[in-house]
Amino acid sequence: MTKIDDLPKESGPSGGWGSLKGITRIYGESWPSLDVIRTLERQNKPGGYMCASCAFPKPANYHPFEFCENGAKATLWEMTKARCTPAFWDDHTVSELRDWTDHDLEKTGRLTAPLRYDADADRYVEVGWDEAFAEIGSILKTLPRKDVVFYSSGHAGLEASYLWALLARAYGNNNLPQSSNMCHETTSVGLKKVIGSPVGTIIWEDLQETDCYFFFGQNPGTNSPRFLHPLQEAKERGAKIVTFNPVKEQGLVSFVNPQNLQDMLTGNETKISDQYHQLRAGSDIAALTGLCKAVIEADDKAQAQGRAPVIDWDFLREHSANYEEFLAFCRGTSWEAICEECGLSEADLRDAADVYMKAERVIGVYGMGLTQHVHGATNIGMLVNFLALRGNIGRKGAGCCPVRGHSNVQGQRTVGIAEKTKLIPMDKLRELFGFEPPQEDGYHIVEATQAMMQGRIAATFSLGGNLVRALPDTARVEESWPNQKLTVMISTKLNRSHLYPGETAFILPCLSRSEIDEQETGNQYVSIEDSFSMIHGSLGKHPAVSDQVKSELEITCRIAEAACEPNPRLQWRAWVKDYSKVRDLIEATYPDDFRDYNERMNQPGGFWRGNPAHHRVWKTESGKLEFTTPDRLNALGFEDKPGRFRMITMRSNDQFNTTIYGYSDRFRGIEGTRDVLLMNKMDMAELGLEHGDPIVVHGDMDDGVARRRDGLTVVTFELPRGTVGGYYPECNVLIPVELHDELSKTPGSKGVPVRIEKAS
Missing domain, CATH: 3.40.228.10 (Dimethylsulfoxide Reductase, domain 2)
Incomplete structure (x- = not known):
């Protein structure tokens, strides 16, 4: 229930009973099997299941329950009993679902079978795996190599990530944007x-x-x-x-x-x-x-x-x-x-x-x-x-x-998902696999998005994630995304990116990290890297949602086999059978970071891949730590002016990235809605606004592009004057794709120029 009529309540402490209540609510909404208890008991522990939520370290001396509120929510949400089967599309069209919320789309449950978009019916229909891979491969072979993008979210393990990068380079480009492009x-x-x-x-x-x-x-x-x-x-x-x-x-x-x-x-x-x-x-x-x-x-x-x-x-x-x-x-x-x-x-x-x-x-x-x-x-x-x-x-x-x-957003970079060729040991790839890796830098996610808006991207593959929703300039992305010849989404649940299919579009359902990944040599470990550069093994033990879902690694290898030129050193089928062979390849490619990889993967606390700066060894041009002298006192890409505010986009405690678990942001006292803009009461008074007023927020970038977010309510909140806050990803529509860090091109989502008016 929306409670905009009330001022935000003083929130209680983090943790405590509020945390347990939040977990219980998600349990009641997703109704996972009782096996979820065993999964939570193993979560973030040696030889157990590594949380699919944040990348915080997994200590050797762990607590009895080594998971947090959001980690538990992520596990419960993914282990839901709800299923989004092909029959779901008998009653729903893609166009109709664009009016659904992100929460309701994911609440339909786990995807159970591969799907192909039927444009005439405006629905997805079930397709066989062999047929899907054959058609994907056939289309890819006809496209200019530079016009295909291989995006990855931070979910896939190191093994699948290494092969995803290898797939792109064997296909012929370094177009490997990753979710790190948008955050760190x-x-x-x-x-x-x-x-x-x-x-x-x-x-x-x-x-x-x-x-x-x-x-x-x-x-x-x-x-x-x-x-x-x-x-x-x-x-x-x-x-x-x-x-x-x-x-x-x-x-x-x-x-x-x-x-x-x-x-x-x-x-x-x-x-x-x-x-x-x-x-x-x-x-x-x-x-x-x-x-x-x-x-x-x-x-x-x-x-x-x-x-x-x-x-x-x-x-x-x-x-x-x-x-x-x-x-x-x-x-x-x-x-x-x-x-x-x-x-x-x-x-x-x-x-x-x-x-x-x-x-x-x-x-x-x-x-x-x-x-x-x-x-x-x-x-x-x-x-x-x-x-x-x-x-x-x-x-x-x-x-x-x-x-x-x-x-695993950090780890994916470590094993080769990077668009910059200088970051990749191309000589090792040449030696191991006997092909000439492409030497031209690929697309960063901002560059890929700009190219898509200009009609220069023919196909996008997404290894996880919800890219259409996560990107800035949402309206322009939604308009240009369907113009591609091919879109392929490897997903566990339905999300908004599926609702903007290309000319040919597939949804390929994959296993979650908590599920059994049974291959010819048994249940397979995967591994991840945490924020402290520690490598951990992860083993799923929950039964798969369907015998029609495949692992991210197997899907990657099957696409590669269908799209890339035959090469006896690219043993895609053999790598699916035994993931330890892929870890051997990672060790051979990055021997300093992954020494004795298979042997050390499950040691308590993980194994550290090392960091020279930790030992005061500086791998900079000067060989020393480089002081930075700024030429400004703020990090913005625009000047202040009357009527212009600095907007930050924020996440609630009831979400993970674009996954919205619910509508309770108890730490900020916002209940029942995400359609709000938080604002200092003195700023509101200057604009003639009162708490609870309907407003329209306009982008104020002076770049000739009209951006607006309707349907918001202004909420009194303790913020510095001139600063306003709105929820991500709903406010991404106000962020210009051109507003990004000068060096990394990371979108400037914490400093967006906006102006505000009362809705008529």
């Missing part, structure tokens, strides 16, 4: 530039040693709730936590541990953040400049008074480059300019810097609040600058910690 590609590019590693520098043991966390644009309560356990442990040993985020996220305010009976019975809350600073959207560069300026000023004063320095000068001189230019920038930037941009006071920033200077070991944690900006790479560089000033990278209990969203 800024990390891959930005961190690589400044520390020589595309991933975070910390390992699990660092969480147990740190005495301070600085959070920027990350929401563990919704996106990585298992992070709350090490945060609670840190608080118990006296560690400090400082948060910078435009939105006050409950997971960084307080937490009741659902696995602690005493806490549950007494309601005992752990206060998480010692300081919480709500800065304006996109102003992290300014805030970090202020933090660094305070540290530099304190060091100047200490040295003038003959006291020990505050800055770790030994680290800077031995391990870093270009720090003098950055120090001069901070000294030369006024406090007035810093505070005007970020909306925080000088006292606020000095208080936060004081916590930093008193700490011995600091971890900098960030999420898409830093990455999804036009100058997101500068955000990343600034955080590294901040950590480096006191040597907080490459030592115990300190480092850089990006929190990845999808379960």
Whole structure:
């Protein structure tokens, strides 16, 4: 039931009974078999099932229940008893389903048989697997190689991902965009530039040693709730936590541990953040400049008074480059300019810097609040600058910690799903498989989307995901997507991308990670890489939803066999029989990262593939950590002007990516709807708006494209002035595909220019 008439309620702590209630509600809606209990007992444990939700690490010393609210929801949602059989289409057309919500589409249940779109009937109809693969292969052979895109979401295991990349290159291109393009590609590019590693520098043991966390644009309560356990442990040993985020996220305010009976019975809350600073959207560069300026000023004063320095000068001189230019920038930037941009006071920033200077070991944690900006790479560089000033990278209990969203989004990059040829050991592929890999860079997802809008993409293959819904500029994507000659979706459930079929379109149903993957050599393990670069094996034990569904790996190999030229070294059929053979290939291609892969895959906590930056070995052009000197104080791709707001897109605690489990965002007090825009009450008053008013939100990019989101209700919310918030993916229609990070091309979903008017 929608409750817009009421102001958002004060939310309780993250975790606690609210978390259990949320899980119970999804259980009641999906009604999975009782076998789900056994799956949850094995979830994120050695030799068990690795959660298909976030990529948070799976520790060797695990809890009795090593899953969070969203992890449980993901498992329950995927193990539903509901089935979307071919008979579903007897009563529904594709056009009709475009009016359904994302939630209701997925609620139809698991797909049970391969489907082909019948344009005359505007329905999908069942098709045999052999027939589907033959037709897909026949069409692919007629298309220009550069016009076919092989997209992958972050779900598929390392084995299927390696073969997916091999399929694209054997077919003839490097068009391998991946979900990282839309979220953490800024990390891959930005961190690589400044520390020589595309991933975070910390390992699990660092969480147990740190005495301070600085959070920027990350929401563990919704996106990585298992992070709350090490945060609670840190608080118990006296560690400090400082948060910078435009939105006050409950997971960084307080937490009741659902696995602690005493806490549950007494309601005992752990206060998480010692300081919480709500800065304006996109102003992290300014805030970090202020933090660094305070540290530099304190060091100047200490040295003038003959006291020990505050800055770790030994680290800077031995391990870093270009720090003098950055120090001069901070000294030369006024406090007035810093505070005007970020909306925080000088006292606020000095208080936060004081916590930093008193700490011995600091971890900098960030999420898409830093990455999804036009100058997101500068955000990343600034955080590294901040950590480096006191040597907080490459030592115990300190480092850089990006929190990845999808379960294997990082690992897929590791094993070759990348559009940039310089990231791929092409010589190894040539040696192993005896063909000449294409040498031209492929499409990033933004480039692929722009090419599609221009009519230059002939076919898109999606290994998981809901790409039409996840992309920015939704209306333009929906208009151009059906113009392709071929679309192929490898999916577990129905989603909006299926409703915009190409000239020929297939839905190929696949196993979930929790299900038995029975091949000729038995039930097959798959593996994933978590945010800390640990590799884990995963074994499904739940019966498959249908004898008509196939594994992601088998579907990949069958497409490759149908579409690629015969090559005796490309043993697609043999690899389906035994996934350990694929792991041998991954080890042969990446020997430093995957030594003794099959032997180590199931060790408790996984095995670490290593990270030079963790050991202060910098694989940069200079051979040192590179300081970044910004040329601006915000990360936006537009200027402020009267009537223009900075919109951030957000997820509720009742969703995972584009999967909407329900309509309860209890942490923000929003119930029964997602059609809202959160707004500061003073901004509302200036526009003559009241809580509950119907509004229209317009894109304000000045690029000649009309973008609008109708049917929204404005809701009073505690946000900085000039910042508004709307839900992803519903507000993607307002995000220009051209609004993206300059280096990584990651869409700027956390800094979107909009204007607001009351609906007539």
